[in-house]
Amino acid sequence: MSNATPETTLSARNLTRRFSNLEVVHSVSLELKRGEVLGLLGHNGAGKTTTLQMLTGCLLPSDAEQYGCEIDICGISLLHHPAQAKAHIGYLPETPPLYRELSVDDYLTFAARLRGIKTADVAAALAQAKQRCGLEEVGKKTIGTLSKGYQQRVGIAQAIIHSPAVIVLDEPTVGLDPMQIRDVRTLIRELGDNHSVILSTHLLAEVEHVCDRVEIMQQGKLIYSGTSADMMQHGNGKMTLEEVFLDITENHAITENHLTAEPAP
Amino acid sequence: MIRLLALRELRSLFAMPSTWIVFAVLQFILAWFFLARLEAFLEIQPQLAQLANPPGVTTTVAAPMFNTLALLLMMLVPMFTMRLIAEERRNQTFALLLSAPLSGLHIVLGKFMGLLIFLVVLMTGVPLMLYTLVLGTNLDQGLMLSNLLGLLLLISSYVALGLYISALTTQPIIAAIGALAVLLGLWLVDIGTTAENSPWHLISPLNRFQNFNNGLLDSSDAAYFVLFTAVFLILTVKRLHNNRVYG
Numbered sequence: 001m002s003n004a005t006p007e008t009t010l011s012a013r014n015l016t017r018r019f020s021n022l023e024v025v026h027s028v029s030l031e032l033k034r035g036e037v038l039g040l041l042g043h044n045g046a047g048k049t050t051t052l053q054m055l056t057g058c059l060l061p062s063d064a065e066q067y068g069c070e071i072d073i074c075g076i077s078l079l080h081h082p083a084q085a086k087a088h089i090g091y092l093p094e095t096p097p098l099y100r101e102l103s104v105d106d107y108l109t110f111a112a113r114l115r116g117i118k119t120a121d122v123a124a125a126l127a128q129a130k131q132r133c134g135l136e137e138v139g140k141k142t143i144g145t146l147s148k149g150y151q152q153r154v155g156i157a158q159a160i161i162h163s164p165a166v167i168v169l170d171e172p173t174v175g176l177d178p179m180q181i182r183d184v185r186t187l188i189r190e191l192g193d194n195h196s197v198i199l200s201t202h203l204l205a206e207v208e209h210v211c212d213r214v215e216i217m218q219q220g221k222l223i224y225s226g227t228s229a230d231m232m233q234h235g236n237g238k239m240t241l242e243e244v245f246l247d248i249t250e251n252h253a254i255t256e257n258h259l260t261a262e263p264a265p
Numbered sequence: 266m267i268r269l270l271a272l273r274e275l276r277s278l279f280a281m282p283s284t285w286i287v288f289a290v291l292q293f294i295l296a297w298f299f300l301a302r303l304e305a306f307l308e309i310q311p312q313l314a315q316l317a318n319p320p321g322v323t324t325t326v327a328a329p330m331f332n333t334l335a336l337l338l339m340m341l342v343p344m345f346t347m348r349l350i351a352e353e354r355r356n357q358t359f360a361l362l363l364s365a366p367l368s369g370l371h372i373v374l375g376k377f378m379g380l381l382i383f384l385v386v387l388m389t390g391v392p393l394m395l396y397t398l399v400l401g402t403n404l405d406q407g408l409m410l411s412n413l414l415g416l417l418l419l420i421s422s423y424v425a426l427g428l429y430i431s432a433l434t435t436q437p438i439i440a441a442i443g444a445l446a447v448l449l450g451l452w453l454v455d456i457g458t459t460a461e462n463s464p465w466h467l468i469s470p471l472n473r474f475q476n477f478n479n480g481l482l483d484s485s486d487a488a489y490f491v492l493f494t495a496v497f498l499i500l501t502v503k504r505l506h507n508n509r510v511y512g
Contacts, residue, residue: 019512056364060509086366097361099273101280113269114365142280158361 009034009088009165009196010055012071017050017220018062024050026220027067030198032166037192039211039228040200041245047220048200049094052170055198056091057082074165087116090164094171096155100144104135104154107143108161115162129161132187149180156184160191167191169199173206185210204241207231216248223252266367270375271382278345278383291341292390298333299394302326323405327395328478331412334391335419335474339448342384342420346427347441349376350501354435369505373498377421377428384420408480415477418490422470423448425497432504 010032017025025047032038040048053059054071057078061069064079071078071085078085099107108129112122130136133153138146143154152175159167172188173181188210191197201207207214207228214231216224224231234244278284306325313319353359362372392413398404426447431440448470455469466472470493473486 017512053360056360058360058363058509059512083366083368086364089364091360091364093357093360095357097356097358099277099358100356101277102273106276110269110273111361114266114361114367116366 007034007074008032008072009074010072010198012055012069014067014069015051015054015061015071016063016067016069017047017054017059024220025054028217028220028222030055030215030222032196032198034165034196035193036213037188037197037199037211039207039214040198040217041202041204041207041214042200042217043202043249046217048217049170051217052091052168052198052200053093055166056089056168057086058091058093087162088165090115090159090162090167092155092159092167092169092172094174096151097158098143098151098154101142103140103142104130104146105139107154108157111158112161115164117162125161125163129157132160132190133157134183148175149177152176152180152184156187160195163195165195167195167197169197171201172199173201173203204245208241216245218249218252224248266371267375267378270362270367270372271379274349274376274379275383278379287341287344288387291337291387294337295330295334295391296394299326299330299391302329303398321405322398322402323408326398327404327409328412328480330391330395331416332478334388334416335471335478338384338420338423339452339471340445342423343427343430343441343444343448345380345384346424346431346444347437348431349380349428350431350505351434351437351440355437363509369502372505373428373501377424377498380424380428381421384424385417388416388420405480411477411480411482414482415474415486418477418487418494419470419474422490422493422497425494425501429497429501429504432501432508 008031010030012028012030015025015028015030016023028047028051030038030051040051042048050059054061055078060079061067061071063069069079073085074088076085076088099110102110105126108126109122112125112129113119117125130139133156135150135153135157138150143151146154152172156169156172159169169188173184176184185206188197188199192210192212199206199210211228213227214225215222226234231244232241234248239247303326306322313325350359353362392409395404395409423444427440427444430443430447431437433443434440451469452471454465455472458465467489470490473489476483476486
């Protein structure tokens with residue numbers, strides 16, 4: 001477990017995704033090491049969710065061959081051996097994928113078995129996931145009757161129950177109250193010690209508290225990549241993180257427009 | 266994995282009140298029909314007894330009952346198949362299955378088996394009612410078995426068709442109407458064609474079921490049902506793959 005150099009758990013190269021003629025994600029490359037929390041920042045519609053869907057195999061990249069696109073999870077190619085690669089992924093989509101008519105215990109047991117945990121080990125995994133997400137009290141309750149905050153926690157619990165190498169969280173703190181947000185952030189930090197976590201967000205405070213590294217996406221492209229500390233330094237310590245973010249994205253928008261306005265040589 | 270998905274499907278079905286209501290109402294209708302048929306049989310039995318080779322209770326009570334059940338299923342199955350994939354996509358729970366280490370075939374077979382098992386359980390009332398007749402008379406076991414086999418094949422073909430249509434849309438209601446429309450269409454083509462040996466009769470599942478209903482086991486009928494089911498299951502797998510490709 002205690003390797004000198006942390007292994008790369010996720011590497012994606014040249015992810016491109018088109019919906020008919022609209023290019024939503026353009027040539028995005030990401031790399032993630034064990035014990036790292038990566039924040040994917042960006043405005044609404046920047047392509048964050050689409051990128052995460054591709055990383056989890058819910059959506060296939062467009063023309064993978066043509067763009068030289070590759071996604072490796074723990075060294076297993078997601079595009080060529082999807083079943084083996086997906087065993088190492090835990091995914092919480094934007095809307096938690098909950099069967100509202102099941103009880104929390106039934107649902108989490110199903111999620112654990114679905115990810116290939118053996119029947120004998122399910123009870124232990126279930127207890128651990130519930131304890132981590134603070135769900136001990138509500139195990140017998142039907143998911144549909146729970147509050148939004150608890151449902152979100154059940155969503156996180158299903159993503160971590162099989163202790164995957166890569167945990168993908170799409171806006172994990174949306175709709176939570178401040179206390180719950182704090183709890184979830186602490187949880188993500190904890191998870192970041194042993195797993196790789198990639199989370200998308202547009203909340204900058206989240207990045208500051210949780211992430212080791214930041215990638216900023218705009219109009220389907222990665223326009224900035226650095227550690228959270230780098231990002232703070234970007235404004236020479238004078239700017240808040242919010243100003244830095246706006247500075248980066250707006251500057252990029254200006255240069256983009258400038259480039260497209262000029263006729264090609 | 267297929268068993269796990271099928272069990273999840275069953276658990277969700279039985280957690281919903283509407284399932285139990287359908288269950289209860291269906292048993293009531295079928296019991297009513299059974300008793301009505303039985304009463305009619307008892308009334309005409311003295312006249313039947315005068316015939317040289319009188320039709321027995323299996324032909325006059327059991328066979329019509331299976332026939333009615335086959336018609337009822339045409340309307341009932343779309344109500345259950347509509348949820349299978351369309352609702353998962355609408356509630357965005359499908360991402361859980363898509364990001365799990367499963368192939369598309371696992372997902373499709375799991376859902377197919379889950380609903381098939383449920384419908385078989387839903388139908389068990391009918392043979393149970395019919396077998397109570399054993400207390401007073403002899404049943405034609407061959408005719409019973411051919412009917413039961415025919416019914417099982419008919420249900421699997423309906424479920425496969427409904428599953429495919431459910432994969433085409435994200436609106437369960439549209440999936441239900443679509444499946445019902447196709448099943449009704451196949452039925453109407455059959456009863457609307459007057460020519461006895463027209464090929465149109467051959468494409469209708471209900472027409473194929475008639476042979477089983479009359480106690481005639483024809484391997485071409487069985488092959489038809491197996492092919493019908495397999496084609497729609499394969500189309501569903503293809504459709505799920507295309508959803509990942511085209512979004």
